[in-house]
Amino acid sequence: xxxxxxxQPEMSVQEAETVTLSCTYDTSENNYYLFWYKQPPSRQxxxxxxxxxxxxxxxxxxxxxxxxxxxxxxxxxxxSDSQLGDTAMxxxxxxxxxxNSKLTFGKGITLSVRP
Amino acid sequence: xxxxxxxxxxxITATGQRVTLRCSPRSGDLSVYWYQQSLDQGLQFxxxxxxxxxxxxxxxxxxxxxxxxxxxxxxxxxxxxxxxxSALYFxxxxxxGGAGYGYTFGSGTRLTVV
Numbered sequence: 001x002x003x004x005x006x007x008q009p010e011m012s013v014q015e016a017e018t019v020t021l022s023c024t025y026d027t028s029e030n031n032y033y034l035f036w037y038k039q040p041p042s043r044q045x046x047x048x049x050x051x052x053x054x055x056x057x058x059x060x061x062x063x064x065x066x067x068x069x070x071x072x073x074x075x076x077x078x079x080s081d082s083q084l085g086d087t088a089m090x091x092x093x094x095x096x097x098x099x100n101s102k103l104t105f106g107k108g109i110t111l112s113v114r115p
Numbered sequence: 116x117x118x119x120x121x122x123x124x125x126x127i128t129a130t131g132q133r134v135t136l137r138c139s140p141r142s143g144d145l146s147v148y149w150y151q152q153s154l155d156q157g158l159q160f161x162x163x164x165x166x167x168x169x170x171x172x173x174x175x176x177x178x179x180x181x182x183x184x185x186x187x188x189x190x191x192x193x194x195x196x197x198x199x200x201s202a203l204y205f206x207x208x209x210x211x212g213g214a215g216y217g218y219t220f221g222s223g224t225r226l227t228v229v
Binding site for chain 2: 046
């Protein structure tokens with residue numbers, strides 16, 4: 001069974017600074033997909049970024065980028081130029097893909113951006 | 116608006132009661148997934164339907180059941196409710212039978228059992 005671990009329950013960052021959120025996972029699959037989702041106080045789950053395991057290049061989406069280390073089974077999210085609107089809970093998620101696959105989520109990390 | 120519609124947004128009910136949560140997937144999406152989010156358990160997968168058929172089952176209690184109708188909307192039925200069933204219930208949809216491209220989530224139904 002796949003597991004996703006987010007060991008930091010909370011983090012805080014000053015506005016305009018950079019913060020990195022950690023995630024590790026365990027799988028025996030060689031190909032899979034990793035995600036970061038954001039859940040602001042509105043409760044809506046929003047897809048932030050997606051990474052395909054067979055692609056060596058780290059995914060980026062504007063101020064959001066990942067550091068994907070396949071051998072270490074690590075998938076961290078870097079948020080640059082943090083904004084107050086980035087305050088949210090962030091979930092790391094894994095799926096092996098394929099038919100009938102589902103997302104397995106970590107327990108999440110609460111990020112607070114200080115003005 | 117994500118395109119996935121969940122109703123109702125809030126529900127307060129008593130222990131022992133039965134409720135139905137409804138989900139309409141994003142237009143064109145055939146898969147519907149149900150998740151339970153509680154404070155201490157994170158997001159727990161309950162069940163997946165694809166084009167009307169059950170495809171995968173997770174940690175879903177026997178008191179809970181779901182179905183997906185021909186118009187692709189889905190309902191999650193929770194019966195003999197207990198205080199511990201209080202949680203945020205999410206529906207999500209995807210265009211394929213798998214999760215490789217991620218999901219689009221609804222805004223959730225907040226269930227409070229008193």
